Amino acid sequence: MAEAPSDRSTVKRYAERATYDRAAVHAVLDAGLVAHVGLRTDRGYPVVIPMVYGRRGGELLLHGSAASRLLRNARVPSVEVCATVTLVDGLVVARSTYNTDLLYRSVVVIGEAIEVRDLDEKRHGLEAMVDHLIPGRNADARQPTEKELRSTMLLRLPLTEASAKVRTGWPIDEEEDLALPVWAGVVPFRTVYDPPLPDPDLVHPVEPPPYLSPYAGP
Amino acid sequence: MAEAPSDRSTVKRYAERATYDRAAVHAVLDAGLVAHVGLRTDRGYPVVIPMVYGRRGGELLLHGSAASRLLRNARVPSVEVCATVTLVDGLVVARSTYNTDLLYRSVVVIGEAIEVRDLDEKRHGLEAMVDHLIPGRNADARQPTEKELRSTMLLRLPLTEASAKVRTGWPIDEEEDLALPVWAGVVPFRTVYDPPLPDPDLVHPVEPPPYLSPYAGP
Secondary structure, eight states: OOOOSSSTTSOOTTGGGEEOOHHHHHHHHHHOSEEEEEEEOTTSOEEEEEEEEEEETTEEEEEOHHHHHHHHHHTOSEEEEEEEEEEEEEEEEOSBGGGOEEEEEEEEEEEEEEEOOOHHHHHHHHHHHHHHHSTTGGGTSBOOOHHHHHHOOEEEEESSSEEEEEEOSSOOOOGGGTTSSSOOEEEEEEEEEOOOEEOTTOOSOOOOOGGGGGGSOO | OOOOSSSTTSOOTTGGGEEOOHHHHHHHHHHOSEEEEEEEOTTSOEEEEEEEEEEETTEEEEEOHHHHHHHHHHTOSEEEEEEEEEEEEEEEEOSBGGGOEEEEEEEEEEEEEEEOOOHHHHHHHHHHHHHHHSTTGGGTSBOOOHHHHHHOOEEEEESSSEEEEEEOSSOOOOGGGTTSSSOOEEEEEEEEEOOOEEOTTOOSOOOOOGGGGGGSOO
16 A cells, blocks of 8 residues: 655545555546645635646646736745545435535645646646546647637646545444434435537537537436 | 625636625535635645535534644634635536636635534534535434534634635637537536435334435436
8 A cells, every 4th residue: 555655645534544546546536527726825814716627647737827826926936735626425324413424535635836837838738637627628629829828827736745535335333323223324426417508609500529428417 | 796795705717707695605505515625734834625514504614623623733712714615517618628617606715713612512513514414314313422522523614704606608719719610518417316325234124214315316
């Protein structure tokens, strides 16, 4: 089992649910769509901003205007952030209210986010992001112009200090509660994708592309 | 339309999607399950922790061990946090990769989180949390003992400085892209609940309670 890469990325609570294994971290990140990115504002208080992201190898690419503005205002090359991705997989219906819980997978990444300024790097970063959100879309959507790339605010965050935490299984009830005449178990969740809805402004009566078909519902 | 309660809770980006209306903020919070709570650690860097929560009127109740530990270690009565809840409602499939987006609803709350220490208050807080996660469960699950209440770490966060942001509708494409021969539209997401799975340790062959039936799938 992989070791925690640093003290601050070591999971303290329910440590037995934690892993620092690269593949496990990547799997959660690849399954999520939104990262909640925490950063300290110039006035000291923390803000948490939902951001879309992509992954390129051991790096997360964050679409972050607020963070980028912060970097520009502070005239620093990088900012310390914490990016957390959580997927809720179900309800844990325990016999006691105290042990009520969720099934979940989460990843916490702590590190220095660096603004991407090079236009080619931005292009690849935007590609990685679109690949993550809508795999296949890069092949037929219009590619970004130079002007668009210039106004894209992109951060890269190394996945060096990352941990994953996964809660699966059954309620964890007290021994003496097991015989209580109350139902216990889990309720699994799933995200389903309804059929694509065409933009009313669609000029050509084109069909949704095949790469949207996994989204056509269960 | 409600005004922003403070400068720091004013939405700057896509401000036209923002609202400070109490009912809109509550609606997003009530539909979510996990808040991503950002706080500054004693060593300065921010951490973002996923927490389950409940709402009681104009107050959020956070189940927050890390934040509570921070308060205890620092021996302070409150800590500045930012709690963000995001619901992803779909993909926005624009004609250009640059305008690729998500449909979402999000709420950002900034404020002083105060640790709840009074046992009765904790009891009510835990009830609010369970009511939020599994409405109806408080009626038949075992209620917390005093020992459990003592080890429950609960924070309350006023919803005074809160904003909601909602992205609905269609892709926002450039005028000159509208005639491109590429499909555009949205792919709506939904969370579905699969049938409850009984705990293998269930002693009595009880049926899942009726309040879990909305979870029985679409």
